[in-house]
Amino acid sequence: MRYYVLDRGDQLSVELSEQFHKLAAENGFKMDAESPEIVISIGGDGTMLHAFHTFIDRIPSIAFVGIHTGHLGFYADWKANEIPELIQLMVGHKTPEQPRPRIVNYPLIDIQVQKKSGTSSYICVNEFTLKGVDGTVVAQVDINDQQFEMFRGDGICISTPAGSTAYNKSLGGAIIHPSIEALQITEIASINNRVFRTAGSPLVLPKHHHCDIYSRKDQRLLLTIDHINHPVDDLISVRCQVAKQKVSFIRYRPFPFWNRVRNAFLG
Numbered sequence: 001m002r003y004y005v006l007d008r009g010d011q012l013s014v015e016l017s018e019q020f021h022k023l024a025a026e027n028g029f030k031m032d033a034e035s036p037e038i039v040i041s042i043g044g045d046g047t048m049l050h051a052f053h054t055f056i057d058r059i060p061s062i063a064f065v066g067i068h069t070g071h072l073g074f075y076a077d078w079k080a081n082e083i084p085e086l087i088q089l090m091v092g093h094k095t096p097e098q099p100r101p102r103i104v105n106y107p108l109i110d111i112q113v114q115k116k117s118g119t120s121s122y123i124c125v126n127e128f129t130l131k132g133v134d135g136t137v138v139a140q141v142d143i144n145d146q147q148f149e150m151f152r153g154d155g156i157c158i159s160t161p162a163g164s165t166a167y168n169k170s171l172g173g174a175i176i177h178p179s180i181e182a183l184q185i186t187e188i189a190s191i192n193n194r195v196f197r198t199a200g201s202p203l204v205l206p207k208h209h210h211c212d213i214y215s216r217k218d219q220r221l222l223l224t225i226d227h228i229n230h231p232v233d234d235l236i237s238v239r240c241q242v243a244k245q246k247v248s249f250i251r252y253r254p255f256p257f258w259n260r261v262r263n264a265f266l267g
């Protein structure tokens with residue numbers, strides 16, 4: 001098995017990373033930074049975001065596993081003291097009772113950014129946001145090539161189902177099960193009065209729909225792709241749609257999404 005480990009860099013995560021390498025070597029796994037089959041993230045959900053983006057060009061051929069060194073996460077579900085058990089399950093089926101690992105696939109968002117200076121594409125695991133740097137963002141939002149609304153406010157967030165528990169949730173968006181192939185548009189402090197109007201509630205688009213956001217004034221904007229920031233001062237538009245590719249997680253034991261939600265938010 002070819003694997004790679006990415007850790008958060010704190011003492012505990014580094015120690016666990018060393019423990020993982022030791023046990024992996026004893027079991028004949030091969031460390032491969034170029035083309036791993038499995039990527040292990042040790043830290044938190046934020047560490048997993050870094051892992052995704054480190055291997056963003058190889059996403060379809062990788063399965064991710066998360067070990068958390070803080071609170072239980074959405075992407076990191078193994079505890080610090082469970083590495084030997086995880087390795088045993090990775091080694092293979094020793095007994096018929098041992099459950100077979102399952103691959104679960106989560107939808108991603110494809111973003112095409114058109115600027116006066118050129119065009120770029122990105123893939124988001126959690127979300128894309130467009131925010132103002134100097135003040136109110138003015139942007140036209142089209143859905144399936146029809147004008148939907150003229151947005152004025154702090155910004156717009158477009159999240160994946162997996163990202164629906166992150167920034168999207170803080171914005172009042174719905175939590176969406178990652179088996180639903182959709183994207184969610186949430187407003188960040190929209191201005192709503194008799195002159196300026198937006199839908200005012202989150203919108204969920206299916207995978208065969210798309211949304212375009214057109215910059216409607218000269219404005220300095222911050223585009224965020226998960227944890228990565230891109231300042232832009234010549235934006236023309238951003239097209240957002242559910243990506244063709246998905247991200248895969250390997251589950252050696254079940255941990256249903258709604259249990260994660262309950263653990264994370266209700267205790």
Ligand code: NAP
Binds near residue numbers: 162
């Ligand atoms: P950060 O500001 O250090 O961490 C943001 C928090 O979001 C961390 O507690 C992280 O969990 C958690 N998180 C990440 N993905 C999640 C998910 N899918 N579901 C639930 N919680 C999740 O930034 P970061 O670690 O670089 O992560 C970037 C993410 O921060 C962005 O993708 C965005 O979703 C989120 N964010 C949230 C807000 C907000 O809620 N107001 C504002 C900006 C950004 P861990 O502690 O386990 O790493």
